[in-house]
Amino acid sequence: MNEQSKRFYEILETIKNLHDAKKHDYGNTDIFANFRLSELAGIPAWQGSVVRMGDKYARISNFIKKNDFKFKEESIKDTLMDMAIYSLITIRISNFIKKNDFKFKEESIKDTLMDMAIYSLITIVLYEEEMFNAHVKQFEEGEKNDEHS
Helix, strand or coil: CCHHHHHHHHHHHHHHHHHHHHHHHHCCCCCCHHHHHHHHHCCCHHHHHHHHHHHHHHHHHHHHHHCCCCCCCCCHHHHHHHHHHHHHHHHHHHHHCCHHHCCCCCCCHHHHHHHHHHHHHHHHHHHHHHHHHHHHHHHHHHHHHHHHC
C-alpha cells in the first residue's frame, strides 16, 4: 500500500475516533439529535446537514482566496474532516428519504455525499503533502543560504 493510501486510512481511523468522542459528549440515545434540530424549523435533518456542509465549504473557499484562517482553533484539515463526517452522517440520516424525492439522472444523493466524503479525505492527504513539500523546500533553501554565508 502506498503512503497516500496509508494516510487515507489513518484519517478514516481519526474520523472514527472523533465520532466516538463526540457521540459521548452529546450523550443522547440519538447520536444525530443535533442534526435533527433543523426539523424544529421544518427543515428535514438531511437538508440541515447539507447546510452545515455548505458552511464548511464556504469557509474553505474563503481560505483558498485569502490563504488565512482568522479562527486558528479549527484548521483546514479540521474543516475538511468535518465535511467528510457531515457527508457520512447525512448518508445515514437520509436512509428514510424516498428515492422519488430526487431528480438525479445518473447518481443518487447518497453517491454524491459519499463522493464528498472521499474527496474531503483525499484533499486532506494532498494538503498535507503540499505543506510537507513547502517545509522541505524552506529547509533546503535555508541550507543553501547557510552554505553561501
